Amino acid sequence: MSKIYGNIHALADVSLHVEDKEYVCILGPSGCGKSTLIRCIAGINKPDSGQILIDGKSVEQTPIEDRRIGYVFQDVALFPHMSVRDNLSYGLAVRHAESTEITTVTNEMLDLMNIRDRSKAYPRELSGGAQQKVAVGRAIATGSHLFLLDEPLGALDAIVRAELRYELRKLASDLGLTVIHVTHDQEEALSIADRVVVMKSGRIVEVGKPSDIYIAPQNLFTENFVGETNLLEGEVLETNGSQCVVDIKGHRIRVSGFGKKVGQRVIVSIRPEFVPLTTPSEVGWKGVIKQVTFLGNLNRYVVEVDGGIELITEESTAEYSTGFRVGESVSVLLANDAHMLLFDYPKEGLEKEISLE
């Protein structure tokens, strides 16, 4: 599927399969095309080329209201002059459902979303989270089994987002819904999706299970976007086909890497939680702590290693150690290559490849 605005490919040749009852998160930075994608599926936008099939049938000729899709926006869009109950039952009333059915289904929704005690309230009297629950309940009440959620939690406080996402996921499981959920928040996607679709600049970059795209992504953009990482530029000194010795500003490390050539420019990626620090020792790279940030459950350190390399490392405070101080000398032990990934140096340069904007 493609969608073009003037010179800009909002969507460039995008193909995706979503299975019945799957919960798929589409993850990417602003402007990557994720909202355009689900608006095409909903029928709000028309693609310029390609097909959309729901249950095997093309929906091109089907108007929005007949596509039987539940849609939840970031900006809740409840009817301000209607009570919670009336908002929930709106979809059914519009379809001229029997009044007994309307009452039954609406009560079910109120119970499902745990807002029975607020049925007479008006939207402005509710918190952001409660309003969003009504919006979700309203979409579910229409009886759809396919749901498109466009940054449904985006307007909510961080702490509410972190709670509500699990409620959403459970609801989808309990009701057997198929969900496509768009978000820019990688923690949200990782924690609830069956599969994550990573997008950038109108294209799908990578698709996979949350653990796969975090632990072993194919793509450098994915590695950097889904969580934090240290990216070190280096050159391959030796290779035996499956393992490489890489030189990084005079330091050497051994990393798994298939199909690399001697002299090739590469990027070594290592996530902060896998950069172990110790008091100075014979092995490892020598460095100095430049910055310490206490994050509650973690200590975050910026370490400068010989050669001007800066590494970010994070350590759980549950380690019951006293932690390091600014100016302290340390050793960085990068011996265990199990957590390091090797990527080809990107043709268009590193900054452009991982750019978020």
Add this chain to the structure above:
Amino acid sequence: MPRVSFANVTKNFGKVVALDEVSFDVSDGQYLCVLGPTGSGKTTLLKLLAGLLKPDEGTIYFDGKPVNNVNAQDRNAVYVPQQYALFPHLTVLQNVAFGPLARGKPASIALETASKALDLVRLSWRAQALPNELSGGMQQRVALARGLASGAGLLLLDEPLGALDARLRLDLRHKLRDLVKQSGFTAIHVTHDQDEAMSVGDEIMVLRNGRIQDYGPQRRVYRRPASIFVANMIGGASFLEGMVDTTVGETALISVRGGLTVQAPSTTLTLTAPVILALRKERIRISRDRLEMENVFKGEIRGVRFLGNSKEYLIRIPNGDIIASRQFAESEDDAFKVGEEVQVGFLEGDAMVFEYPAKGLRNELEVG
């Protein structure tokens, strides 16, 4: 002398009490993060400091002098709103130079100051661009540069990263702190995001419904939160209901509902007083082997959540309660599975005891 002081400041909007007799001091060069849910009064607090609102009661002091009747433009403070409000018809450089120009500085000085500020945020190369040609993240940096160039010693940041994508926020929050600290300004930064608050603030103030719930250095607020609301707001925790059974020396024995006994630090609360125990997720250890800790129970894994650099396990303990444990940087081989029986443990010192809240636990944890 504190740089900024609030003395019993109250602000009402009709019947709504946005801030209720709020008092606090901020010292020179401090980076204070005000954390609270939507509607807690944080923006009102900033606008009062900026001079965009007047208090209904109480006094605001800057360097010891009352400023209630001092206009916004005469206060030495700059307010950076959430919706950056860059001038759409001015270039980036002109936008940043606006502050010093408006204060009467000659154009040459204003432009020099602006250039330095743009250098700091690394956007000199976009000096001639118009705001609508820039991405959200870049606009945020321009707004920040404008604040830094203004020459005001007090920076008031209203959700400065709120309009940005999650991943960009991760990158910029540390850079923001560095920039502000380098400039030597005093900063008050408002947010609803506790990860952000912990990353940027020297000190954290937690607001709820117009009142200060806690205020102190971030390490203290995290390790010894003043209330259940604060413990939940910053860092999160599992909460168990119980009562104080006995105290033996430095240790209190807490009877948790459902027949569990927990060892906690001795408390001033009376015997049989109902309490809530709060347990931080990262201080709960799970193991397949024996644990040598003061509090160890059998548990069953009831849920696993993958969060990238960590996993959160939901564990049912013998009284039927579910507690959460966050395991960081775990290898796949060590990972626990739903249904698995494990040993769950935590140290006596990690059991935080709170008086049972008057309005009940649910009310205390409600953040909207």
